[in-house]
Amino acid sequence: MKAVAVHHVSICVTDLAEAVDFYTRVLGLTLRHDRPASLGPGAWLDAGAQQLHLVHADPPPARGQHFAVLVEDLDEAVAELRAAGLTVSAPVAIGRARQSFLSDPAGNAVELHEAAR
Helix, strand or coil, X not given: CCCCCCCEEEEEECCHHHHHXXXXXXXXXXXXXXXXXXXXXXXXXXXXXXXXXXXXXXXXXXXXXXXXXXXXXXXXXXXXXXXCCCCCCCCEEECCEEEEEEECCCCCEEEEEECCC
């Protein structure tokens, strides 16, 4: 087997409408409309060529799990989110890349990742 990319990440959220609003309005993902209703409550969103799947369920306890959203300018993203009233950690270097973290409304950790320049 040779994996070629991550297709999607699935996370649990307690309030589906609130999570869809957060991920689309705040983080800029796009809601998909091809999710089969037979799957039960949830939503699929596009993040570039990858997807984020939201499942209506209680999130598991935080043990370091997270996913990362690639951003072009981390300082700009952090400033914009803080101006919107969100708590975002200060950018830190990871090798030549940089990252910050915030939580979604259900408490899931989300990394903002700026690739090495």
